[in-house]
Amino acid sequence: MTRANTDRRPSRNSAQGRQIKDDSSKSGILRFFLGFLIPYLVINGLILFFVIQTPTITADEPDTKDYKSADVSFKVSSLIPMKSVTATIEGQEVPLEKNGSTYKCTLTNNGNLTVKAVAINQMTKSTYIQVNLLDEANPVIDEDSIVLGAGYLEFDVSDTQSGVNWDSIYGIDNLGNNVKPTDINQTTGRVTFSMAGDAITVYVKDLAGNEAQASFSVN
Incomplete structure (x- = not known):
């Protein structure tokens, strides 16, 4: 019976030793993951993200x-602060008004507006905005529509952007008289003048202030 008891004790001690070693190994791996690997991956992931x-x-x-x-x-959106936001049109810098992350500028001529945003990490984003709605062209007097005779003149005028300023139309004849149209059809764009002389210069503006002029004379 004594030999049997002696044989069983080493078996229990060996099992406990293996259990302690296994627990210690698992604890070491867990500490490695929690204390080093995961923080390393998180920190480096955040650094890479920024x-x-x-x-x-x-x-x-x-x-x-x-x-x-x-x-x-x-609007400029970014998870990190911006270093600069600029706008240029045809190479000329445009002043910007800032309200939070929204920017606004006012342009007085058509062109290609370039917006450039630079973050503090030097990453850059550019976008291009085409501006072509400003009226920079004169109204058009249709040469094919002109009817000119003794004492009268008719023609068609149009403006495809801001529109014709019908109240602006007048003429000066060769006698020096300032002449207003006798009839304007705003639907068709037909303008009619009566002339005391045999020549007249007419002036037409659009709603943006661009002016066209044309001279007519009866031969």
Whole structure:
């Protein structure tokens, strides 16, 4: 019986030793994951995220009320602070008004507006906004529509952007008289003048202030 008891004790001690060793090994692996590997991956992942983080730019369509100037608004979104936001049109810098993450500029000529946003990590985003709604062209007097005779003149005039300023139309004849049209058909664009002389120069503006002029004479 004594030998049997002696034989069983080493077996229990060996099992307990293996259990302690196994627990210690598992604890070491867990400490490695929790204390080193996971924090390492998280920290380096965050560093990489901020290094490659690029701003985004969302622009609204340009808007105008008088065809002389246009307002352009855009929003810059970024999870990290911005270093600079600039806008240029045809190489000329445009002043910006800032309200939070929204920027606004006012343009007085058509062109290609370039918006550039640079974050503090030097990552850059550029976007391009085409502005072509401003009226920079004169009204058009249709040469094929001209009817000229002794004492009268008729022609068609049009403007495809801001529209014709019908109240602006007048003429000066060769006698020096300031002459207003006798009839204007705004639907068709037909303008009629009566002339005391045999020549007249007419002036037509659009609603943006662009002016066209043309001279007519009876041969």
